[in-house]
Amino acid sequence: DTEVTQTPKHLVMGMTNKKSLKCEQHMGHRAMYWYKQKAKKPPELMFVYSYEKLSINESVPSRFSPECPNSSLLNLHLHALQPEDSALYLCASSQIYLANYGYTFGSGTRLTVV
Amino acid sequence: KNEVEQSPQNLTAQEGEFITINCSYSVGISALHWLQQHPGGGIVSLFMLSSGKKKHGRLIATINIQEKHSSLHITASHPRDSAVYICAVTLPPWGGGADGLTFGKGTHLIIQP
Numbered sequence: 001d002t003e004v005t006q007t008p009k010h011l012v013m014g015m016t017n018k019k020s021l022k023c024e025q026h027m028g029h030r031a032m033y034w035y036k037q038k039a040k041k042p043p044e045l046m047f048v049y050s051y052e053k054l055s056i057n058e059s060v061p062s063r064f065s066p067e068c069p070n071s072s073l074l075n076l077h078l079h080a081l082q083p084e085d086s087a088l089y090l091c092a093s094s095q096i097y098l099a100n101y102g103y104t105f106g107s108g109t110r111l112t113v114v
Numbered sequence: 115k116n117e118v119e120q121s122p123q124n125l126t127a128q129e130g131e132f133i134t135i136n137c138s139y140s141v142g143i144s145a146l147h148w149l150q151q152h153p154g155g156g157i158v159s160l161f162m163l164s165s166g167k168k169k170h171g172r173l174i175a176t177i178n179i180q181e182k183h184s185s186l187h188i189t190a191s192h193p194r195d196s197a198v199y200i201c202a203v204t205l206p207p208w209g210g211g212a213d214g215l216t217f218g219k220g221t222h223l224i225i226q227p
Contacts, residue, residue: 006156033214042200042217043157056214090157103147103215107156 002027006091006106014114015081021109023074023091029104032074034066035090037108043090049074050096081113117141120201120218128226133188135221137201140182147215148175148186149200157200160186191225198222 004025013019023032031050035043048056049068057066063085065077074091091106119138127133137146148160161168161175163184168175172191177184188195202215 035214042202042219043215045214048214088154092157102162103159105149105157105159110154 002104004091004093004104004106006089006109008109009107010110010112012112012114013078013081015083017081018077018079020078021076021089021091021111023076023106024072025093025104026072027093027104028071029093029095030071031094031096032068033092033094033103034074034076035092037088037090039087047076078111081111083113086111086113117216118201118203118218120221122221123219124222124224126224126226127191129192131191131225133191133195133223133225135186135199135201135223137184137186137218138182139184139201139203141203141216142206143203144206145204146177146184147202147204148184149202151198151200151220153197160199188223193225193227196224 004023007022011019033048034046036046037043045058046060047054047066052068052071063080067075067077088108088110090108092103094103117140121136145162145164147162150158150160160173163175163177165177165179172189174187186199198220200220201218204215205213
């Protein structure tokens with residue numbers, strides 16, 4: 001299995017809703033990432049988990065809450081989002097501690113906040 | 115100043131043309147990545163380079179570490195090559211761990227039949 005699987009592919013939520021995005025990989029990668037991508041812009045790093053521990057939080061608002069329950073699974077819990085949070089949310093994974101490690105990206109969750 | 119600069123930002127070419135996309139970076143890196151993203155889609159990793167040249171089908175990627183420059187070439191371009199091509203770098207793991215990618219702004223390529 002050489003894929004990163006993201007669910008759902010599309011999500012529409014109201015500003016008072018609570019929802020979660022899910023990311024799964026079975027490649028044995030020990031680093032997992034959440035990126036946010038607005039239209040016609042490059043992705044922006046949100047969170048990095050290394051060995052299931054949060055290692056980087058790029059000053060993301062608390063309405064986004066990441067969770068890494070095990071080495072294969074990464075969640076992003078969403079609560080009280082704003083319309084400007086509408087974007088493509090990408091998950092990625094990679095090895096750690098190798099001089100040159102490749103990334104595998106998921107196909108993303110297209111989030112619309114109404 | 116963006117640490118990763120790509121050119122051109124937009125490129126329209128005819129089917130069959132040889133395509134070159136350039137990427138320059140200003141910091142020390144562990145590796146450089148070329149990524150492809152189709153409209154509305156996820157990102158596919160095309161190449162990861164730390165030196166020299168790599169080839170996969172009609173795609174060729176080169177890197178010059180001394181000049182901090184990389185190029186992505188597409189030979190015999192086809193309309194299905196139309197996508198955004200993104201250059202990204204991984205910075206040296208000073209802390210020994212994973213730090214995410216630093217992205218260029220992307221090159222929007224359109225290949226017309």
